[in-house]
Amino acid sequence: MTSEKLSNAQIAWRAAQDIADGAYVNLGIGFPEMVAQYQPPGRQAIFHTENGILDFGPAPKAGEEDWDLINAGKKAVTLKPGSAFFDHATSFAMVRGGHLDVAILGAYQVAQSGDLANWSTGPKGVPAVGGAMDLVHGAKRVAVITEHVTKDGKPKLVERCTLPLTGVGCVTRVYTSLAVIDIDGGKFMLREKLGSMTLDALQALTDAKLHTDGTVGELKVPALGG
């Protein structure tokens, strides 16, 4: 029963449904970038990349890259009409100053308090933080997309993060491969789960207690590759 889960594309699709038309959005590098592909018809978000572009579009064809036109993940992008360039101080004024409507990030762990750990798996290797610690502050809504459990089956939604924190009390919604969960008043509030999954089964894969306010929707997504 628990072998059924959403693909990354499906998690990204679900997250994309909550982005309003005209929203200013920052997508973390890697998996979260996929959210841009699934904007509902008729809605157009404006994507911000912290290296200094507003309203960029998808990657150009191979061979047509302009390496001064890249996103935070250093991948080549294109421009949409109405785009703008700006320096890093202005870019992070947008982030820190509360001008982004949504930031969608990946996670190693999310705690029921909204604490996020997504930048370091511990003292080994070379530490690197980038803009993660800035992004978790300032965006009006900070959401996480993630597998519900780690590759070796450990919960990622926890009572308390054991990995180094990216930010304190910053996440308000988590889209996982099994459920959609809000963080409210220091609790995980289950909003949607896969229809094939019982609450008990989901709870067994979650370190902290899942609360409901009575109604839990079915997490329904289209068939998608990726």
Place this chain on the structure above:
Amino acid sequence: MTSEKLSNAQIAWRAAQDIADGAYVNLGIGFPEMVAQYQPPGRQAIFHTENGILDFGPAPKAGEEDWDLINAGKKAVTLKPGSAFFDHATSFAMVRGGHLDVAILGAYQVAQSGDLANWSTGPKGVPAVGGAMDLVHGAKRVAVITEHVTKDGKPKLVERCTLPLTGVGCVTRVYTSLAVIDIDGGKFMLREKLGSMTLDALQALTDAKLHTDGTVGELKVPALGG
């Protein structure tokens, strides 16, 4: 003997002689603006106005004003080749960040400590500060041009300012109608005086003690109107 003194134009001329070629200069509104007229031949300073222009030139002809092209005194100016516009935060980053070579300001009082009072004559009326308190910090050299005494003959170079301060320990050179005086280690160091004036006569018009390091030059300026 003390009736001989420099005109405002001559004080401005003297101050202008100390401005190096290529220096970035802010001239306070009013009397200090006159300094721009007396740049020595072969030298070209770049003038900054805190409302957001670098490298502006003299006033246009009457009737040719562009009221979006004004200086801090709200007078119409012109542009030189190589000018730039910028917002107020950037403009005062130039000021506060130490990027100006010289700021030349007027004064009600200058103390031997370098304290300056030039924004308020007391609690009466409507207070107005503008950029004065910013300009006294950050410019590599803050100079004052002023009459040596007030209209009713009181010293403007004082032991301690009695008027509300603009800044503490900020002025390093004063060009007056009678002398050129450096402020160094909490002392007025007399550098130049009118040849027709004795040190005693000058001291009598100065509240704080005038020091010399032995050599006092003659304050020589050309005949000028104004």
Place this chain on the structure above:
Amino acid sequence: MNKTIASLAEAVSVIGDGASVMIGGFGGSGSPIELIHALIDKGPKGLTVVNNNAGNGHVGLAALIEAGCVAKLICSFPRSADPVVFTERYLAGKIELELVPQGTLAERIRAGGAGIPAFYTPTSYGTDLAKGKPVAEFDGRPYVQERWLKADFALVKAEIGDTHGNLTYRAAARNFGPLMCMASATAIVQVSKLVEPGGIAPESVVTPGIFVQKIVEVPNPAQEEDLNRAGARYP
């Protein structure tokens, strides 16, 4: 997305009694005369206004004060060629004044837009304007702590704007506009020319659209200095 508002009246209709309003401009340069006059027509009371100055003559900001809309002014230089409107009210105790050094005013507004709640500046240290503010020493030099400044609304005049809110400014009229758009919850901008997205090159954008909420086209806007030289009054 289209942030265009059809009329000045509609653009300012959201500004109610007691609101805080940043108004762009340095003297007349960059002053959004048409937006201010539309606000006078609406007639909110008890506004807190942030502007570098306090108005000149009987148009624009001076007229807004004269109309009795402004309870408090935060500015650096409340003097002008004809400051009678503000001066009379101030001396009569009918309007509150918070005097802020010009560079500190600009930096406080930028900080409000950039999510920086407080910063240290050498400006005003040891003066009356630093009274009551925390002081700290860094590298042996004393500095004054200043707080961010935010507002409910900004009224800003720009030159060209696109429907996404990207802006350019004319000459030195840029002054406070980019900062006030950043620091206000709702930035309302009048532009001399409205264009489609793409009508401003991305390198030429001065204020990115993310900082702008409403945009209204006002071709051939009035210049405060011209109005005052002609002895104009509003209304």
Place this chain on the structure above:
Amino acid sequence: MNKTIASLAEAVSVIGDGASVMIGGFGGSGSPIELIHALIDKGPKGLTVVNNNAGNGHVGLAALIEAGCVAKLICSFPRSADPVVFTERYLAGKIELELVPQGTLAERIRAGGAGIPAFYTPTSYGTDLAKGKPVAEFDGRPYVQERWLKADFALVKAEIGDTHGNLTYRAAARNFGPLMCMASATAIVQVSKLVEPGGIAPESVVTPGIFVQKIVEVPNPAQEEDLNRAGARYP
């Protein structure tokens, strides 16, 4: 006034052992490859370098580190497609790293240029990167105090420059350039095209010349990404 320097070698000749050097660019975008390579030729030791990253492959900043010039790196993201040069030295304890959140890095540099010795930010509160830093509460929310960052030199790549040092940048290559020019005592800039004063419209200037001390023309500059895809090494 003419800030033009005839050669890259002369432009970087002022950078000596132990200097602090800000280097513009985000990854390869905006990286002043030619200035960095000229600096490698000069070969100063014990530099403190400020850059968003830690170099990629064996050119540019990575080559500067490989040449043994860098004692300490202040950056936000020392990872790249090919980070071997930095990684090996870091894990061997041969180079010091100060890790700074990206937005805090940008704001610290701007603060250095703007005369703001310290500011408060929500970023990094409650994390390992805030350890040892003062914390203060404003309006009920906790913030971390961060200090300005300045440097002796900046190496920056711009697009068009005039002989007064006014600059424009190409696309997103703008990133750290304008800030680093502000925060360094001597900003050394390579431009793809050098023009006379007036060659850049005053509205289009991104970095005003007051922030630039030396400018050198490098037509058709190399792009780090292209060099790395071709497997280049320097020297």
